[in-house]
Amino acid sequence: MPELRTTMIIESSAQVPRATLLKRFPVPRNFGVAPESRIGRGKTWLAPRVASRIRTFEIYRYDPDSGENPRLDAFEVDLDDCGPMVLDALIWIKNKVDSTLTFRRSCREGICGSCAMNIDGTNWLACTRFISDLATPATIYPLANLRIVKDLVPDLTHLFAQYAAIEPWLKTKTAEPERERLQSTEERSKIDGYYECILCFCCTSGCPSHWWNGDRFFGPAVLLQAWRWLTDSRDEAKMERLDNLEDPFRLYRCHTILNCTRTCPKGLNPGKAIAEIKKMVIERRS
């Protein structure tokens, strides 16, 4: 019974999905996929030497210089020769099997947000996901629904442009004080759970609403940031910020699907932040 409970009731976004009826939605592989985005069959790369513990990784590859479509390569990884995390496996492949495998990484401890990717069907940071938690074979795609520069490197230009559109900095109107703008402990606690966002865009890339309307819908990561400034006691541009957000697309394409809260590798709650914004918009009318 406790087994069933932990399978059905997810209490933390860090929980790896154990039982799913379907690993993917029952749609054709090329459902709504433009010809240049169709994924072909790739190569199989065997482990360089005989190994007893092997895990196969199926990894999305795209080489812009080849003129060819993306493909899915299979890599055998020798687990006895490799660190415990998914990022370790990627670095192992790059060092020992195929040096052209391209991905972003920096801190290897879940604070830079560079190595966000789609691992076994959900978005997470490669550096904080254990290889032992993966399916066989493990599947690695870039973050969903983004234009791909190369292999696992998506073009984030549009997402950062959306971030810039909420003007993520402190805006004040009152005269500059002699010293810092102080906050009470209570006021400071209101940005807890929001300021920790590392802008990895796991949530925005996992949001079906952003898949269909990403050109105009801001998406969960940017809206969480918007709330982080709205709820900051030092900020004095609340009305302008709400004017900027109150829009059928920018804010209201959020349909509370909550894939964002399920997938956040920092355990934050973008879905709740967006609900707070919607409530604040209503409250200022009365």
Added chain:
Amino acid sequence: MSNPTPTRARPLSPNIQIYRPQLTSVLSILNRITGILLSAFAVVMVVWLIAAAWGPQSYAVVQGAIASWIGQFVLFGATFAFFLHLCGGIRHLVWDTVHGFELRSIYISGWAVVAVSVLLTVAAWVASASLGG
């Protein structure tokens, strides 16, 4: 330094084709689908009312269609769609008050929507069978 001319558009990484279905997204899409089905079913209900107003003969035809196994199957499906959409709607109303957003609450309320919809559907059919005969 001149930038090489891009020879082709960058591919879009897959989304719905690979993203794992979760209770969150599955209940959301079911809420949409049941909403569409209920709109269609509202038309069927109007047909039923028109038939009743038209006269006993046309009413008997529509009643016969409803009594057939396929008619009963559709009616059962519509009952379940109704309760799923109703419970899902109540869940959304609670969310609009910024309550129940902890991941644990999201999953508990999600499974509750499923369980209560099944129970209410069965209860409605048992009640109609015992009352209507």
